[in-house]
Amino acid sequence: MSGLIGHRGLLLRAAAATGTAYRYWRVNVTLNNGGSFVTLHDAQFRAELGGSDLTSPSTPIVASSQHATAPLSNLIDNSLVTSWSTNTASTGWFYVDLGTAQSLAQLVLTGPDSGFTNRGPRNFTVDGSDNASSWTTVQSFTAVTWVASETKAFAL
Ligand SMILES: [Ca+2]
Numbered sequence: 222m223s224g225l226i227g228h229r230g231l232l233l234r235a236a237a238a239t240g241t242a243y244r245y246w247r248v249n250v251t252l253n254n255g256g257s258f259v260t261l262h263d264a265q266f267r268a269e270l271g272g273s274d275l276t277s278p279s280t281p282i283v284a285s286s287q288h289a290t291a292p293l294s295n296l297i298d299n300s301l302v303t304s305w306s307t308n309t310a311s312t313g314w315f316y317v318d319l320g321t322a323q324s325l326a327q328l329v330l331t332g333p334d335s336g337f338t339n340r341g342p343r344n345f346t347v348d349g350s351d352n353a354s355s356w357t358t359v360q361s362f363t364a365v366t367w368v369a370s371e372t373k374a375f376a377l
Pocket of ligand 1: 262295297300
């Protein structure tokens with residue numbers, strides 16, 4: 222899709238993704254904000270800024286670990302109440318399989334509840350892959366902090 226649209230004689234860049242398309246997209250948390258686990262309530266992968274979520278509850282998803290009371294399926298169930306947590310340490314990762322290669326413009330994450338905001342990802346990369354084995358870092362984020370139940374959008 223073209224990234225340019227005409228408007229009253231001006232050319233404006235549309236908010237569509239222009240980067241490399243990948244089938245697999247990973248969020249690799251290398252440090253949280255000090256909590257016992259990494260916790261997120263939901264994740265969305267968007268091809269356009271503010272666009273629709275390319276994942277659904279049936280999207281294949283894999284993670285480094287999941288807590289018994291906060292399973293991985295909660296991450297893409299489109300409920301901001303349900304949550305995924307790792308079961309160990311302050312790091313963790315998950316990736317989704319979009320089925321076909323897609324170029325993304327935006328990752329949207331909903332962070333932990335009140336009292337658990339230190340479980341939110343602090344340093345992480347968003348990586349793409351064609352085989353879920355060899356990963357290319359698309360964007361890195363550092364020193365990210367969270368207020369209770371916050372939803373943040375990250376441009377890719
Ligand atoms: Ca959820």
